[in-house]
Amino acid sequence: MRRHTKAAAALASAVLMAATAAGCSDNRSGSGSARDADGGVQNGGRQVDVPAAPSKSPTATVSVRNGTYGTSLVDDKGMTLYVFDKDPKNKSNCADACAKEWPPLLDKAPTAGSGVKSNLLKTTTRGDGKRQVTYNGHALYRFDEDQKAGDTNGQAVDAFGAKWYVISPEGKQITTKPTSNTGNGY
DSSP states (O other), rough: HHHHHHHHHHHHHHHHHHHHHHHHSSTTTTTEEEEEETTTTTEEEEOOOOOOOSSSSOOOEEEEETTTTTEEEETTSSSSSEEEOOOOTTTOOOOOOOHHHHHHBBOOOOEOOOOOGGEEEEEOOOTTTTEEETTTTTTOOOOTTTTTOOOOTTOOOOTTTTTEEEEESSOEESSOOOOOOOOOOO
């Protein structure tokens, strides 16, 4: 009987060690661990700092393309970039529901692509602390109804208290009618 007790104790000890090791591993599948607001992991009531996973989004590259409204700015995927008439220079007035419909172009160090004046490309800090890309002092946004490169469904839309416009390589709102080139230029 005594032999079985020792074997059972050894087996229980091995199972407990294995469970402890599994609980301490960096398994992000959700088994007993949850990230908190600061990016740390709560594991068994202990705060464990774990570096955030690297961003899957590439660095924001702003480029110039020719399209329905002439030459305008686009992101790295060719999606049209817009400015909000309600924004003062180097500031965003688009948050919450507005930012869901008009997602801000976010990046700490954007890249100037083809045709972009790098001295006009900067960032500003949003109310939520994130860095938003600006061009000539205008905060840049995408429009959630633009589905493919070259779409300009947000042009001259009046939403969230002001109009939205595509922006030129000179850093000015394009408020004119579509050019005779109705192709998307992509």
